[in-house]
Amino acid sequence: MTDRSATMAAGSAPATADAHRRPLLEVKDLRVHFPTEDGLVKAVDGLDFTVAKGRTLGIVGESGSGKSVTSLAILGLHKRTRAQLSGEVLLDGVDIIGAAEETVRRLRGNKMAMIFQDPLSSMHPYYTVGAQIIEAYRVHNNVSKRAARARAIEMLSLVGIPQPDRRVDDYPHQFSGGMRQRAMIAMGMSCNPGLLIADEPTTALDVTVQAQILELMKKLQREFDSALIIITHDLCVVAEVADDILVMYAGRAVEHGPVADLFRRPEHPYTWGLLSSMPRLDRVREDRLRPIKGTPPSLINPPPGCRFHPRCPYAQRLGEICWTVEPELLEGPNDHSTRCHLGPVKAREVFVAEVEPLL
Amino acid sequence: MFRFLLKRLIVGIVTLWVVTVVVFGIFTIIPGDPALVYAGKDPSAEVLAGIRAKLGVDKPLPEQYATFMKGVAVGRDFPTGPKMVHCDAPCLGYSYKKDVPVLGLITRALPITATMAAGAALLWLLGGVSVGVLSALRRGTFFDRIAMTISLAGVSLPVYFTGLIGLSVFVYQLQWLPAIDTNSPFGNPFDPVQTFQSFILPWVVLAFLYAASYARLTRTSMLETMSEDYIRTARAKGLPERTVVTRHGMRAALTPIVTMFGLDLGALLGGAILTEYTFGLQGLGKQALDAINKFDYPLIMGTTLFAAFFIIVANIVVDVLYAFIDPRVRLS
Ligand SMILES: Nc1ncnc2c1ncn2[C@@H]1O[C@H](COP(=O)(O)OP(=O)(O)OP(=O)(O)O)[C@@H](O)[C@H]1O
Numbered sequence: 264m265t266d267r268s269a270t271m272a273a274g275s276a277p278a279t280a281d282a283h284r285r286p287l288l289e290v291k292d293l294r295v296h297f298p299t300e301d302g303l304v305k306a307v308d309g310l311d312f313t314v315a316k317g318r319t320l321g322i323v324g325e326s327g328s329g330k331s332v333t334s335l336a337i338l339g340l341h342k343r344t345r346a347q348l349s350g351e352v353l354l355d356g357v358d359i360i361g362a363a364e365e366t367v368r369r370l371r372g373n374k375m376a377m378i379f380q381d382p383l384s385s386m387h388p389y390y391t392v393g394a395q396i397i398e399a400y401r402v403h404n405n406v407s408k409r410a411a412r413a414r415a416i417e418m419l420s421l422v423g424i425p426q427p428d429r430r431v432d433d434y435p436h437q438f439s440g441g442m443r444q445r446a447m448i449a450m451g452m453s454c455n456p457g458l459l460i461a462d463e464p465t466t467a468l469d470v471t472v473q474a475q476i477l478e479l480m481k482k483l484q485r486e487f488d489s490a491l492i493i494i495t496h497d498l499c500v501v502a503e504v505a506d507d508i509l510v511m512y513a514g515r516a517v518e519h520g521p522v523a524d525l526f527r528r529p530e531h532p533y534t535w536g537l538l539s540s541m542p543r544l545d546r547v548r549e550d551r552l553r554p555i556k557g558t559p560p561s562l563i564n565p566p567p568g569c570r571f572h573p574r575c576p577y578a579q580r581l582g583e584i585c586w587t588v589e590p591e592l593l594e595g596p597n598d599h600s601t602r603c604h605l606g607p608v609k610a611r612e613v614f615v616a617e618v619e620p621l622l
Numbered sequence: 623m624f625r626f627l628l629k630r631l632i633v634g635i636v637t638l639w640v641v642t643v644v645v646f647g648i649f650t651i652i653p654g655d656p657a658l659v660y661a662g663k664d665p666s667a668e669v670l671a672g673i674r675a676k677l678g679v680d681k682p683l684p685e686q687y688a689t690f691m692k693g694v695a696v697g698r699d700f701p702t703g704p705k706m707v708h709c710d711a712p713c714l715g716y717s718y719k720k721d722v723p724v725l726g727l728i729t730r731a732l733p734i735t736a737t738m739a740a741g742a743a744l745l746w747l748l749g750g751v752s753v754g755v756l757s758a759l760r761r762g763t764f765f766d767r768i769a770m771t772i773s774l775a776g777v778s779l780p781v782y783f784t785g786l787i788g789l790s791v792f793v794y795q796l797q798w799l800p801a802i803d804t805n806s807p808f809g810n811p812f813d814p815v816q817t818f819q820s821f822i823l824p825w826v827v828l829a830f831l832y833a834a835s836y837a838r839l840t841r842t843s844m845l846e847t848m849s850e851d852y853i854r855t856a857r858a859k860g861l862p863e864r865t866v867v868t869r870h871g872m873r874a875a876l877t878p879i880v881t882m883f884g885l886d887l888g889a890l891l892g893g894a895i896l897t898e899y900t901f902g903l904q905g906l907g908k909q910a911l912d913a914i915n916k917f918d919y920p921l922i923m924g925t926t927l928f929a930a931f932f933i934i935v936a937n938i939v940v941d942v943l944y945a946f947i948d949p950r951v952r953l954s
């Protein structure tokens with residue numbers, strides 16, 4: 264294992280290089296609450312992160328941790344009548360949460376775009392792929408249909424669709440799953456947005472295609488120099504492509520840091536759980552997936568103290584503090600912060616001694 | 623696409639043929655001796671047998687069916703009293719009660735039924751769909767609740783009730799409308815004002831009934847569509863909400879409505895018995911009802927076949943339309 268200073272140097276180098284650039288996206292104390300009949304669902308409850316141009320943030324967490332709610336909040340897609348939003352989402356300095364609906368609409372698809380998990384259900388079944396890309400392009404660019412069509416074909420060829428001038432007139436159901444997701448990416452990138460959010464872009468695809476799609480997104484990101492957020496519940500997906508990783512649990516960040524550091528020195532027991540539940544192809548099938556025990560907590564009445572304590576195998580050791588005091592998200596070296604009472608030193612010990620050998 | 627059309631057409635023709643067999647079978651098998659209708663009081667067995675032979679109903683069923691189908695194809699002659707009457711193709715039979723070919727009776731009643739159905743259809747389609755869409759977009763608001771309450775009433779109130787209320791209020795009490803001239807509702811010669819006055823109440827009453835269920839169906843369909851992933855995509859593209867609702871939402875949500883509309887209209891063209899009866903309009907439905915009361919089997923059978931024809935045609939039209947609307951149907 265590398266010693267601390269070496270890791271530090273490696274981890275902070277890109278950060279310094281980017282320091283003169285203001286992050287394209289700044290999320291500050293974001294909260295998204297849904298009033299429901301059962302009570303207030305605190306789907307996202309105090310989230311901070313930034314993404315700079317040319318950088319990739321991976322948001323990881325199990326189902327229900329608030330990943331999609333976060334991304335919809337960034338795009339300003341929550342109905343204001345249904346969701347209570349607070350905090351700030353600054354895109355290039357413009358606050359999405361405070362801005363007028365029309366202002367946000369003009370940014371959506373134009374300065375920030377999103378691609379979704381299931382490309383088949385995310386495309387309109389009655390319109391051709393081309394028509395849908397053309398629509399996305401023309402809503403923000405005052406160009407003729409012909410020019411927009413040329414743009415659609417250009418985008419399709421850019422994302423690697425063969426014979427784009429023919430396929431542009433196909434309907435989504437005539438595309439394969441991977442092709443569809445490529446087309447979604449073409450649509451998302453058509454206006455050259457500074458920020459692209461991909462919400463589980465590969466979950467619905469088979470493994471070989473997954474890698475191609477990730478590869479493609481990385482390629483386009485380099486080409487367009489955009490900021491990229493990849494949302495997933497699978498750490499494998501982001502291990503290769505992300506620069507930073509944000510681990511979410513019950514609407515909050517529990518660990519946040521540069522990818523190399525986070526994989527080498529994960530500090531939160533929940534992250535350890537995610538790491539050990541990564542499917543391991545070198546193991547026999549039954550032994551491949553080791554999910555974290557227990558179920559995600561209620562977002563209406565989250566557990567007192569640390570929200571993860573009911574499922575945390577280490578909560579017993581520290582005792583009472585885990586279920587009485589909510590830990591802060593504390594920043595350690597290398598921009599690596601963790602929300603756990605163990606603290607970085609103890610966490611390191613436990614990880615090296617008990618968790619790592621099992622991975 | 624062409625193969626799809628052809629397939630649909632063949633299926634339609636086969637269905638129509640099956641319908642003729644079934645309808646013909648039922649009307650010939652049901653008890654009741656047609657000869658009795660023409661014989662005097664207490665006829666002797668020989669007289670009855672003679673009449674049966676003349677009507678051709680003593681022949682075996684398949685032969686009778688063949689004769690009937692031949693009439694449909696090339697026309698046939700009917701022995702009525704002293705002289706033979708020729709019934710042109712497509713001959714749907716001969717009403718001995720009224721002494722005219724059935725088809726003539728049908729084509730005379732059809733304009734009334736068609737006018738009623740078309741006017742009502744236009745009203746209920748516009749009314750039902752717009753209320754349904756608005757209700758869906760404003761789910762849970764005062765408008766939505768009121769609209770859904772009224773439409774529940776619309777679904778559950780029978781036409782003879784709303785029709786009578788309409789007649790008593792607008793014709794008898796307020797006298798905004800003249801009483802319907804049931805013999806010539808279109809006026810004689812044709813008079814658009816009188817036509818409008820004759821049909822406005824039936825239109826509204828019939829439309830209210832249908833609009834209610836269309837509003838409910840549209841609302842459900844629209845709510846479902848607006849929660850689809852592709853609507854979220856449309857919003858994520860930055861489209862104005864109006865475009866999202868119309869071009870993406872309604873386009874998909876109204877597809878099932880088109881299907882229902884085609885079938886409802888097809889069925890209505892076969893006669894709206896209750897409405898026609900309530901307003902005394904001599905459409906296909908009322909004519910069929912009168913035929914039943916008078917045991918005029920040929921007329922009932924002819925009307926039934928005619929109505930079946932409309933329903934089958936409507937089915938084909940709807941399928942073809944569906945293929946045009948939904949590329950997944952067209953291109954698979
Ligand atoms: N409109 C809403 N009203 C009430 N609760 C909501 C609403 N939208 C989301 N939630 C709740 O917020 C929580 C977080 O949902 P979210 O979709 O962000 O999860 P996720 O992390 O994206 O999970 P997945 O991996 O399954 O996509 C869930 O418990 C969900 O039930």
Ligand SMILES: [Mg+2]
Binds near residue numbers: 330331332462
């Ligand atoms: Mg999600």
